[in-house]
Amino acid sequence: MPEGHTLHRLARLHHERYAGHEVAVESPQGRFAAGAAMVDGRVFESAEAIGKHLLHNYGPDRTVHIHLGLYGKFAEHPRPLTPPQGLVRMRLVGPTHWTDLRGPTACDVLTEEEVDALRDRLGPDPLRSDADPDKAWQRISNSRTSIAALLMDQRIIAGVGNAYRAEVLFRHNIPPLTPGKDLDEAMWKTIWDDTRELMEHGVRTGRIDTVRPEHEPEAMGREPRKDRHGGEVYVYRRALQPCLVCGTPVATAKLAARNLYWCPACQRA
Structure with missing residues (x-):
């Protein structure tokens, strides 16, 4: 989707x-x-x-x-x-x-x-100038539901899908099953700001690119990602492949009928 x-x-x-x-x-x-x-x-x-x-x-x-x-x-x-x-x-x-x-x-x-x-x-859309991230935070901070599930709930945040969900949690070393209420507000603001920046890049380029410069193919001497979705990512659709940061195989599981991807070492509870 x-x-x-x-x-x-x-x-x-x-x-x-x-x-x-x-x-x-x-x-x-x-x-x-x-x-x-x-x-x-x-x-x-x-x-x-x-x-x-x-x-x-x-x-x-x-x-x-x-x-x-x-x-x-x-x-x-x-x-x-x-x-x-x-x-x-x-x-x-x-x-x-x-x-x-x-x-x-x-x-x-x-x-x-x-x-x-x-x-x-609908929840606030990170790509809209009228978005209010505090509206999402009010619901997240009172929820026992995992942050991975909350980020995909369009009633809480509009527009975020499986790829951005997986990538932003990896980029900030957040275990995906962390309950929303266990996040602090500073981390929520970091998640929101980073999600907005990643999605704005997607609007400009038409791709989902989330890796930092030091993990680009040229910097690491690796082959570019080959996937019909395009873009360079850390964990999304990379199940069992080595993490670009630590080498641990990327894990996957079903969560709310969607595939969840994360690094068990970088995103350790």
Whole structure:
């Protein structure tokens, strides 16, 4: 599932290409036909991301809400148009480009009240200027749940996924099963600031890179990571491979139906 930086990249791209223009919106597949008819021919006002949710704003009570889920993908193209290929849930056509959306978990039109309800049920997004990390801290500091699970709870922090969760805990030597209430506020602020910086890098580059300069392939004389997700990381999807810092095999386990990765030596309780 794409993490928050991917949705913020998409929001910036769509805003640059479509904002201020009348656009055509259709649903070749048919599953979004009624929603597409509500915004077809209107001016695309703006695009924004909140956590893993993308919002295309068309004015009062006309916001297209998209959650990609596990299988959703956007395909971006310059004009001219070509016929739809496969099951295209939504096609968005502007003056210079067009975008096809396939396989999202959600694609619907929300009212202003529904958008407000979405914002209210999500935690602060580290990539948004209006984020309040104290709101997340209030819940974390009173919870017996592990910090690894809390970081993945979109009601507490919006946009953080499995990769950023694993990497930020490793970078600060935090055992992933540490209860939230056992963190001190200074460490929470460090986690928040580092998560924000890592995700901002992801927005700029389109990759999840978390290793420090001294652990880059060139510095260590090792081969670059080969993984379809790209990016240089410490523990994410590196189960049983040697830790880049101490050489201990990276551990993995299931936590809340997701794979958890950590170094048993660097993140010792």
